[in-house]
Amino acid sequence: MINKILTGTFFKGVLVINAIMVLLPVFFLLNSSLRETGSFSANPIELARDPQWSNFSQVWADGEFPIFLKNSLIITLGSLVFILIFALGAGFILGRYDFKGNSFIYGFVLTGMLIPAKLAVLPLFIQLKWMHLIDTHLGLILVYASGALPAAIFIMAGFFRSLPADIDSAARIDGASEFQLLRLILAPLVRPGMAIVAIYSAIPIWNDFFLPLVFLQSPEKKTIMQGLTLFFGEYSSQWGVLFAGLTIAALPLIILYLLLSEQFIKGLTAGAVKG
């Protein structure tokens, strides 16, 4: 009996310690964003009793930060449009029809998933240059779409396959075209799949550092994660402002995550759980 209580306490202790390990640095980040820069040298850990909201206005007034945020938003949403529309179409065909070459196309999509994207950057760089897409948002959007599409198509094909075949026949008897069938009848039914695909693709794109580093050069085109590296260099001695900048970059996702944690967890582990 005592043993049982002890083991119970042990496993609860694991969770509590884990929660503290996760939350303390996050709290440190948020708290420090409201502290006056001068106060850090005296004591690095201290509650921000007198919140310095001016840290945030200083970040905003810096001028580049809002541009970086806007760029990240354009790139993330732009990629999402391509990914969702293309994956909807391809998933519809692969999940609803049996035809010759079906398994070949599956194989092709699968290899797309296995290719380490980081290593393709060198030829991609030269290819984008040749296509006049280097240092453009569109180029980056297409590369992101291509990277996320294989998994997105798989997820969507799975959702399409799970719908009963009778729906299609009924719609066709009523004279619906394939496009109407997809748009009016099936698309609303696979909405949960679209949500998973959206989270699965959007979070890594928003957070990505590597591809913008390689493909974007003009300062006014950079994304927020790339912009942070400039910002970090510029304000390395002004900790209050520095943390305010990090907070602005981190907060949108934290808030979304707290609102939609179930969908986030499902979406971000989508590639791994089904396997």
Place this chain on the structure above:
Amino acid sequence: MFLSPGLLTILVFTSIPALTILSYAFFKWTGFQREGFAGLDNFQRLFRFPWRDQFFAALSHNIIVFIAIMVIQTSLGILIAYSLYRLKRGQRFFRTVTFLPVIFSLVIVGYMWQVMLNSYFGPINKILTDIGLESWAQPWLGQSSTALPTLVFINLWRWVGFPAIIFLAGLNAISSDFIEAAQIDGAKEGQVFRKILFPLLAPSMTIITVLTFIGAFEWFDLPYIIGGSVGSPAGATDTLALMFYRLSFGSADSVSNDIGVGSALGVIIFIIVGVGAAVGSNLMRKREVEL
């Protein structure tokens, strides 16, 4: 018509570039300009001065990181997953907290920890000093001996929730019949875990191992954000992907790039990751069946 836009995008922006990098490795390059056929010259140059030493140092870091992540992160992941699995109330809260760091950008995680580990003004050293462990306070990221282990720790902070959630899903998928049957037979909790739950987690273990392998041998973002493209301090955090980046696009201390050698290195990373992941998942699938 529905199918082609998606497939075309993948073809143009993933498949073709991935195939062309194979060909790049066999050509001579000046800057971004391709010249004559080079045979295996690029590969030979990779294994001569000065690349040879860099290559093996970076490779050893990738291997250390893979092993460290597998051992520490995976076992902690299982421990957290099982603790969550046992919990009857409040599971949702702890699950949300556990997964929280995974949504953070590595840029934010990297900078946050860089400041926290700052030798003079950072809270970590301050705490150590305050509790009387002054001798432990050190420039964690600034000295060769601790830089790589510290990066592994930061990686752990950011990632451990991922395997935890995968293993939790694996545990939840196990039929409660097995567990009840074992309990009726008088099995203790530890025995149930070792003999029933752990073996049945094998599919999750395969996925985590393969993903960790790929992640460890393409490790770039965190070392780049904290140590720059040269793996500061003194190359202590250099990785194959960083070296590939330097060779492809140049770096702070050698501006010119060398696409030939870079592509040769790319092909080698490609082979390590591809072969490793394929062989690993096959071996583990077999083991799964035996279990």
